[in-house]
Amino acid sequence: MESLTSAGAERAASTDQPRPHVELLASPGAGHLIPLAELARRLVEHHGFAATLVTFTDLISSPEALSGVPASVTTAVLPSVPLHDLPAATPMETVLFELVRRSLPHLRTLLRSAAHVAALVPDFFCTTALPLAAELGVPAYVFVPSNLTALALMRRTVELHDGMPPGEHRDLPDPLELPGGVLLRHADLPRAFRSSNEPVYEHHLEEGRRYRHADGVLVNTFYEMEPATVEEFRQAAGGKAVTKSIKEEIDGCLFSVLIDESRDISVKEQMAVVVR
Secondary structure, three states: OOOOOOHHHHHHHHHOOOOOEEEEEOOOOHHHHHHHHHHHHHHHHOOOOEEEEEEEOOOOOOHHHHHHOOOOOEEEEEOOOOOOOOOOOOOHHHHHHHHHHHOHHHHHHHHHHOOOEEEEEEEOOOHHHHHHHHHHOOOEEEEEOOOHHHHHHHHHHHHHOOOOOOOOOOOOOOOEEEHHHEEEOHHHOOHHHOOOOOHHHHHHHHHHHHHOOOOEEEEEOOHHHOHHHHHHHHHHOOOOOOOOOOOOOOOOOOEEEOOOHHHHHHOOOOEEEOOO
16 A cells, blocks of 8 residues: 555646545544644645545534634535433543444444545544544544653553453553653553553553554654654564654655654754654
8 A cells, every 4th residue: 555645746737647545534522623624734734635634523522723724725524323322420531432433323424425545544532433544445544642752651561561361451550661661650640541440541452553554644743852762663674664754655654744843943853763
């Protein structure tokens, strides 16, 4: 499969062919929607793609956030799905993951009706959508809107459970060592990772396991913000370069995308390759 680069978009522009289309799926919440909208804008305005930002009718915490999506990016809202059968005390994270799962038939219909789909980019809570990309024969890239350290935490969680029987879970070490020798106590971890007895822990573990089936992971970061983490991912990738432009062919390696507008003013737009 062709990597998500601007090569295909440049070829389309030079031959008057339709632009390759990237479908981006944002889980509910402005904190997920806004970074993904910025990525969509950059793909359109800087790299010649067409892009559609797909959201959910249910659980939209900030409906006005959609009004801020750049005009160059198309938006689509998936129809509502029934959630009334879930117990009243169901944790919000469980409701969110169930919403995504139940919306897959609507998303499949949307993707099949779209023209010239080149890639699917679900955010880090929407990885159950990854098989839809395989159905279409296009690559899929998971988008992490936080940073590379968050991805490192997810990776450690998944690796801790490699080889374990289904349904068995372990707590992360206390303290947990992160790249650069940083130690985090359990109390400092995100709530979802503090106890393996909580349902949300299992949800995140399964999300992380599905990352391995993606063609790449796009991370909202840049080298100077977390250099030790970037270096660890670089070593895991076998020494592959981590500072290539998205315009260059990256042969299936994972890459991260700089979203910080203020940094864009002072230096050229920066991309980084992380690990598969």
